[in-house]
Amino acid sequence: MNEGKIIKFYREKYQMTQEQLGKGICSGTHISKIERLHTEYAPEIITLLSERLGINIEKELIKLNNIKKRLNHWHDVIVMQLLEEMDLINHELEQEDLIQISDYINLYKLLRVRYLLMHNLTEEALEIIKEIQKKEHKLSTYEANLFKHVLGIYYLAKHENPKAIQVLKSINDTDYNNKEYTYHLAVAYHLNESPVMAYFFADKSRRFFKEINNYLRVIDAEMLMAIQVKDDGDFKETIHRFESLIKSCELCHSPGRKAKVLHNLAFEYYRRKDYEPAKKFYKESMILKDIESNPYLLSLEGYIRSAYYGSLHPNEELLQLANEGLKTALKKNEQLYINLFTLLSYLIQDKEQEYHQYLSDYSLPLFKKFGFVYLIKRSEKELFNYCFKQKKTRRALKMAHILINQ
Structure with a gap:
């Protein structure tokens, strides 16, 4: 009975009335019943109507059924x-x-x-x-x-x-x-700083991707699992996991995934304050990315911070890189990166008051609006330390209360 639906579709597409289509073939009333699937009809009528519409009804039925x-x-x-x-x-x-x-x-x-x-x-x-x-x-x-x-x-x-x-x-x-949805659920838990739940659902997604022989997505799931494990006592195991993932990306000819793995490995070094290898892996990740993409900007921000805290480059060079990142962020109107590179600019220039004022007035509210949990926690710690240093006791206590409740 799909013939009637197809006839109606093409009749309306060609802006024909039922009377115009049926002229010399059948009444407009009969066509109305055919279209609404309310009557039996002779195959010859459908053939004549199809010819007038310039379609092959058999081919159209096959397309619809497929x-x-x-x-x-x-x-x-x-x-x-x-x-x-x-x-x-x-x-x-x-x-x-x-x-x-x-x-x-x-x-x-x-x-x-x-x-x-x-x-x-x-x-x-x-x-x-x-x-x-x-x-x-x-x-x-x-x-x-x-x-x-x-x-x-x-x-x-x-x-x-x-x-x-x-x-x-x-x-x-x-x-x-x-079950691919378990991967996206793992990502959501990861971004919400819930490592146990993130690992649990990433493992479920890994098993699903293995079942469907999707090895690129297995890499995605295993990378997500690797960054949940905070084995601070034995970093060698973490390094081994990431090295295995990098080899898997190379074997699967997936430079995009390799760039993600390198970025996450860089962050593992950064959070351990091992800035030289952090800078190295951020740089390797950047090489594989489009220089105007958000992933590139994220790695660039990590690269500059690693180089700054590790005193690995002159501040003039780092300021130039921060300004380049800010220029790209402004061009794309990416508020997150506008904030991150503005903060870096103040940090590199040792503008302590401007840095913390901008962090308090603009960046932290933005991070809270979009739920960037890691950036929220980092910002609140920085503001607490600054208030304590400046002997702004009341505000420092307020920030301490927030941190303790977290």
């Missing part, structure tokens, strides 16, 4: 992060008019949101999310859980980590066989 299969394949490709194939399928589906009348239009829109988020197109993704929310009650059980997954990824992209945790935790495993 839409679910194509969408499921697209979903698999998105999970596998096969970027070239993902883009190709997206282009093909954009040209497929019949998606609009298929039973899987909601599935298409949900996967379209995932695709947009993978390309950092959050505003376009939000438009579709709002559209889906209006008819959320019409989603199938699987689509409802996929929507929660998609929403969790959106919240991660907007740095709303507690919201991401809340919605991803509500996914029903029984009704949703894509």
